[in-house]
Amino acid sequence: MRNIPVQDLSASVSSSRVHTTCPYCGVGCGVTLSRQRNQDMPIGDEDHPANFGRMCVKGSALHETIGVNGRLLHPEVDGKQTDWNSALDRVAQRLQETIEKYGPDAVAFYVSGQLLTEDYYVANKLMKGYIGSANIDTNSRLCMSTAVAAHKRVFGADAVPTSYEDLESADLIILYGSNMAWTHPVVYQRIAAAKAARPELKIVVIDPRRTSTAELADLHLPIKPGTDIELIDGLLAYLINEGHEDSAYLKKHAEDYESVCQQIIERSSNLSDIAETCDISLENLKRFYQWFANTEKTVSVFSQGINQSSRGVDQASLILYSHLLTGRIGQEGSGPFSITGQPNAMGGREVGGLANQLAAHMNIESEAHKEIVQTFWGSPTICQSPGAKAIDMFRQIEEGTIKFVWIMATNPVVSLPEAERVKSALSRCPTVVVSDCMAETDTVRLAHIKLPAAGWGEKDGTVTNSERRISRQRSFLDLPAEVKPDWWIICQVAERLGFASDFNFAKPADIFREHARLSAYKNKGDRAFNIGGMIGMSDMDYDQLKPVQWPVIDRDSDGNFVSTKRLFTDGLFYTPSGKAKFHDVVLDTSPRRQGAFPFMLNTGRIRDQWHTMTRTGLSRRLQKHYSEPFVEMHPDDMKALELQSGQLASVSSPQGSCTVRVSEHDGLRKGDVFMPIHWSDSFASAARTDTLVAAICDPISGQPAFKQTPVEIKSVKVRWQAILLFSIRLPLPGNDYWAYRALGDWHMYILAGNARLDIKQMKKQWRKQCDQWAEVDAGDQAMMRLVGSRQGRPTLWMALHEEMPQWNEDWLLDAIKNPETSMRALLLGMPLGARLNKGSAQICTCNQVDEDRITEAISKGCSTVECVGKKTRAGTTCGSCIPEIRKLLTRVNSDEQEEVLC
Amino acid sequence: MVSRNKPVILIVGFGMAAGRLLEEIIDKAENAFEIIVVGEEPLAAYNRILLSPLLAGEIPSDNLALHDSAWYETNGIRVITGDPVTSLDTNRKRATTASGERLAWDYLVLATGSRPGKLKLPGESLKGVQALRNMADAERLLGSISSIKKAVVIGGGLLGLEAACALQAHNIDTTVVHNASWPMNRQLDSEAGERLVTALHEKGVTFVADAQCERYLEDEQGAVAGLALADDQVFPCELVVEAVGVVPEITLAKAAGIPCERAIVVDDKLRTQVDDVFAIGECCQIEEELFGLVAPIYQQAAVLANVFAVYANTESEARRLLLLADCQGYVTQALPTKLKVSGVHVFSAGTLVESENNTIDDKSSPVSMAMRDDQGGYRRLWWQDNRLIGAVMFGDTEDSQCYVDMIAEQKNVAPQMQVLLDPAGLEAELSPEQEVSS
Structure with missing residues (x-):
């Protein structure tokens, strides 16, 4: 076995501090930590362009979630600890046997946006070029594949045109289906700061829920779930009818727009009908359309509310059209902006981590691209057609056509829809290999072969954030016990399959250079993803790499890579014609409320947890905001079902059932309920929300509709x-x-x-x-x-x-x-002689301030977030809780008003 | 009526009730009366409760006196000790002492206390069988204590246990025999009782439950040699202390024709049914209630002193009656018990229900909640209709006063953790001042 070279980072960082990137959401914040000392709180990297020193609560607790606690530290085969050689031999042997007997499509890799680009690159290379199947898909399928599909069909490339700083220079920001205050807190903080500096910056939040994000909004449109297409159709029709289309731009830079726009106009109802369909006031609908029509600098942010839908690609495309129609793309302060969920969903897209892509953004359907990739790799084979997307992959495991699956750094037993089916499919699969850093996850428990993978702080490589920015994740902790990085594990298996020479990488920098070379290989400017400028980088360049936005073609006179802030500035797109392409809208297949399942379940994140809590669940502070799985309901619905806050209830759909605590939230629409996605069988008896969700997917992207599941709710009596x-x-x-x-x-x-x-x-x-x-x-x-x-x-x-x-x-x-x-x-359980502490919810996780203390400060005269901050320290560190403080300010003040009236 | 400058109060009996009454009268009706107090014992009033610690050698005997002789002199109280009153003439308002002295009174207070109860076992007059009721008993015991190896205490009540522990403190191998299943069975539930037995054992005291005493054994010198039970168990010993309760001393009252039931019947102002005759302490009875603990007796002393203050301040009978009606009478208290044996802290108050029906549906029957730990700590409370009715504490008796108050005041307190674990905190929370200030 090869030794893993210990990275010498002394050249790139000072001796005691290391600059790296946060492993949580797709904002990709730079963080600075003390090396080898996990007790120090991470601080925001002031030089990192994603956050300029800002941090959110999850990032601030990173030091509490690293170390060896709960880790998978040794390879295991069939429940027995073993050495790496035996474990890797077994993986290779099972792979080989399965391929020989059933063909390459009988094996699959299910990978993750938590992998680094280098890990991802070798996984994809092995599957598509050496095993010869495209059965590698990533959990990014669950969050980003709709945006990918929309970008590809409209722009001809999976390319996000915008940068975070466009949000700061915009005059209107529309947030479609994003609870950014909780899911991308630092971008939200940047917007909040911009709005504080320029109050005329208008913010529109489109979300059926009145979330914390909506606290900042000038206009919140709580549309009926599933009516996004009607809303945006109406916007496009309004823009056309009111003469706001940029005909010159369209003529020059778009194709098929006339027929599509014609359809939209025909399809679209009058404004009052749209308002009724979307169940919002006509006045607010008009205001939204007018603001859009009249604001040149507009950024439309879209996230899971758009993507996780059976109509997602159409919805996302319509958002892109709204910018093409008005020519608001590729300019400062305007453009559509898909915000990614995971730290390296983008990196995965770049190396071909999705089953329907090749490496370096090349298309699997293109014979030319297949040849480019195979030639470049010099590989014995190349996959011929798209592989199984996530849902199909697990269906094929269930049916027995896939007989070997290798899951890396993800927890599909919790995160895939119809999660119970996924669990039973895996439990029947002849070979399940799992590479993970944790010893006990719902998925790891089902593995025949367990491979201890490096976690954040130990692994070394690059990630790409939502604004196409490549940043280094640097290691600062030694690999504990027998833990190894994912790229090494994959290369070792490749070597055992007989591909040693093509996977002969000594370190992540070697892989990155090959990845860069491929992006430029035979790229005549027809492929957006090009980091050819980075080909010649030395190991030291790689170690010292400063965050840079792709494409990266050149270096400046100082030798720094030239970053690309914005795409499509010249109106040229990556379609064969060079024009952005408009498409017909497909039919609506979204699930409707059914009699026995009268509530519509929406799912999503909470502020202080990440994914299936395998890491954030280790922090005491982070689990204080919400300590238990819950279902949020409108107070009227609770009354009708005679449910009280804090009571246990079962939430059931035809797919499954959960038992969670009822929580009142008047920001929900009546009939809608919300559940967080984080709890697993490792954290609760029955709270895997995705056991409820049907595997209904967008027909183009294959992304599941997580946000609209008809459910019924019943109280659960306990003694x-x-x-x-x-x-x-x-x-x-x-x-x-x-x-x-x-x-x-x-x-x-x-x-x-x-x-x-x-x-x-x-x-x-x-x-x-x-x-x-x-x-x-x-x-x-x-x-x-x-x-x-x-x-x-x-x-x-x-x-x-x-x-x-x-x-x-x-x-x-x-x-x-x-x-x-x-x-x-x-x-x-409490000090003697103390006032009964009712245990109010923690609002500020950084400074451990609960609701009671904030309410007290407000009732003692604080009327601003700043004053509450001075009195209680709440909201003064990462600021993630400021929307909630603002909400309390409104609530307490209106309560007092009522008292006066009484 | 004897014609003097000041009316005379004659107090018959000179125990703790009399001692306290003197203080109260001096406090509330200073110089209004001439006071005479007559006692049977050679000593002026002393703290009988401290006899056990005295026996245990924890305190010297001169610490027991309630007042020194200078105090009686200063306050003009005539003290007669060692010369009990032997007869009363309520018509002529005269008393005669054993030595033949005649004492006239305007107001008579009977404070004759009680006598130790007797088992009336064969051999009870043997040498070495005695009670521990007064200083003479204690002195007799202390005089022979060095020669005693084994002792038996009959009665596992408060006094018996205190006496047993005092004897054990002299390294006398002491056994308590008790006619119930656990000690202090009127004050403690079985679980607290078990813990008390454990604590007694740790002190070296043997406890024998459900014992039926049959007779005393006699040695060649005519002294006691042991105790035999009905089941033929024999406990050899050189000393037996009988601690089987007390009997109110009402011989004098009965002979004088003052109406008595189990004790001298008085109303809530301590008045007997004979004009100008009062009774106080263990010899009296208010409705059905008899008295053995010091707290209610001290309350009686205060009530009676107030009555005398009315008498002192007005001559008019009609006006007196009016004023007396306004006087606060004696009010029955929840009677907390504390065992005073060093190292063993036991508290009990209110009503204990040994086998309660704890079903939630039956709201009317008592419910209980208990705290216990492996170090011997125990606490149990009983509720009925959301009112605390009883409390037992063993080990940690902090905050016991809270329970006394809660039981006495009949506060509406639901059975909950905080009542059991933090009554002081809960009271602070419930008190209205707290609410205003918070």
Whole structure:
């Protein structure tokens, strides 16, 4: 085996600090950390153009989520720890056997936007050029493939024309289906700062939910789910009818627009009908159209609300048309802007991580492109046709046509729609290989072969953010135990398959250079993705690489790469004709509300968690904002179902059922409900939201419609609810309901059930951890408390009530370590003589400020976010919670107004 | 009526009730009366509660007196000790002492206290069988204590346990025999009782439950040699302390024709049914209630002193009646018990329900909640209709006063964790001043 060279970063960074890129959302913020010291809080990199020093709460907690806690540290085959050689041999052997027996399309790779570009590159190369199948797809299918498809069919290339700074110079920003305040907090902060500096900057938020993002909006259009096409059709018709189309631009730079525009005009109703269809006021609809018509500098941001839809490609295309129609593209302060979800969804797109693409943005349908790629690689074969997209890939696993799957850095058992089918498909698949940094995820549990992959802070390479900016993710931690980077693992398997010479990479820089060469290879300017300027970069250039936006063709006189801020400035597109192409709209297939499933389920992220919580779930702070899976409902719907906030309820669809806590949110439309996507079987008994979602996909992109699932909701009756803190992680409990939370040294379980708990049995079961007990009981288990100690130190704390027990988390976690704390206070879970702490929700994660403290500050006279910040420190660090503080300001003030009126 | 400058109050009996009453009268009706107090014991009033610590050697005997002789002199109180009153003439308002002295009164207070209860077992008059009720008992015990190896205390109530622990403190191998299943069974539930037994064992005291005493064994010198139970168990010993309750001392009252039931019947102003005759303390009875603990008796002393203050301030009978009606009478209290044995903290108040029906549907029956730990700590509360009715604490007796108040004031407190674990915090929360200031 080859040794992995230790990267010498001393040339690129000062001895104690390392500059790298955050591994969470697609904003791609630069962060600076102390090397080898994971206790220091990461700070924003002031020189990084994505964030200029800003940070969000998830990034600020990065240091709490790295290290060896919960890591997969050794290769495992069939449940037994083994060495790398045996594990890699086994992967290669199973691959080879499967291909020989069933052909190359019987194997598949399911990869992820968490991989670095270099990892991604070799995975794609191995599958498409050496195995000879295109069965490699990425979890970016779930978030970005619609934008990819729309860009490709309209622009001729998967190319985002805009930069973050266009948001700052725009006069109108439209946010389509984006809760940016929570999902892309730093971009949101940049917009908020721009608006503070130029209050005339108008912001329109189009979202069925009144999210935190909407707090900043001049206009929020809470349209009925699934009516985006009608809304944007109407916008285009309005622009044409009112004479706002840029005919000269269209004539010169667009094709097929006349027929498409004609269709749009014919299809589109009058404004009041549109308002009715979208269920918004005519006045607001008109205002939106007028603002768009009259504002030259307009940026249309679109995200998952547009992409995760069965009509996604049409919706995204219409947004692109709105900019082509007005010629607002390729100019400062205007353009459509798809904001990516993952840190390296873009990088994956660039190397061909999607089953319907070749490498370097080349097309799988193009014979010429196939030849270019195969020639460049000198590979024995090249895939002939598109492979299975994510949903199809798992269907083929279910059907048995795919018999080998290698999943890298993603958790499809949680994140794919019809997740239970995915789980059972994987459990029947003859060979499941999983490369992951964590030992226990819902997917890792199903793997026959487990490969310990490097995590953030350990791996080294590049990522591309939403504005086409390539940045370095630098390693600053040693690889623990037997952990290896993904690129190395893939190359080792390639070597064992007999392709050693073509995967003979010593380090990520070698892979990156090949990737750069391919992007320029036979590229006569007909391919947007070109980083040919980076071909000749030395290892030191690579190590010191400053963030740069592709295409990168040249260097300036100082030797720096020339970044490309904006695309299509000359109106030339990458279609064969060089013109942007308009397309017909396909028929609507979005699911409709059905009688037995009267609610429409929307899904999405929460502020402080990332994906399936395998990493953010390790931070105590991050799980304080929301500690349990939940379904948000409109208060009127709750009333109709006689549900209370905090009660448990089942949410069911024809696909599956979840049990979560009900949470009231009057920012939802009546009949709509919302659930977060983050909880998995590792974190809760039944809260994999995607078990509910049907695998209905956009016909062009194959991206699933995660945002519109008809569901029914029923209250779940339990006799008791409990909080259990334990000093060790327990096997997954078998109670009717449970949810898990990491609390630093402690593990917390929220439990609920009907069956009587056998306390004696529990004590017996835990006797290894506890040799002494203190308890409170009310005989009938309506109330119970338990503190177990080992050698005088508490190791277990449990509170059980008919309702959720009340306790003071911050106090208890300190007090339980303090031998001076009275047992009565420990049992109570809060300090003696203190006012009953109702445990209000944490708003500011950075500075640990809860709702009560903020409300108190407001009622004591604070009327601005700044004042609340001064009084409580809330919102003064990363600012992610400012929208929520603003909401509290409005709420408390209006409450007080009401009191005055009474 | 005896013609003097000031009316005479004659107090018969000179225990803790009398001692406290003197203080209260001096406080509330200073110089209004001539006061005479007559006691059977050679000592002036002393703190009987401290007899066990005295026996245990924890305090010296001169710490027991409630007042020194200078105090009585200063306050003009005539003190007669070692000469009990032997007869009363309520018509002529005269008392006669054992030595034949005749004492006239305007107002008579009977504070004759109680006598130790007797089991009436064969052999009870043997040497070495005694009670621990007064200083003489304690002195007799202390006089022979060095020769005693084994002792038996009969009765696992408060006094018996205190006596047993005091004996054990002298390294006497002490056994408590008790006729119920656990000690202090009127004040404690079985679980607290079990913990108390454990604590007693840790001190070296053996506890024998459900014991039926049958007879005493006699040695060759005519002294006690042991105790035999009905089940033929024998406990050899050189000393037996009987601590089986008390009987109100009402012989004198009965002989004088003052109406008595179990004790001398008085109203809430401590008036007997005979004019100008009052009774206070363990010898009296208010409705059905008898008294054995010091707190209610001290309350009685305060009530009676107020009555005398009315008498002092007005001559008119009609006006007196009016004023007395306005006087605060004796109010029954929840009677908290605290066991005073060093290292063992036990508290009990209100009503204890041994086997409660804890089904949620049956709201009317008592519910209870308990806290316990492996270090011996225990606390249990009982509620009925959202009112606290009883409390037992073992080990940690902090905040016990909160329970006394909650039970007494019949506050509406739902059965919840905070009542059990943090009553002081809850009271602070419930009190209106707190709300205003917060």
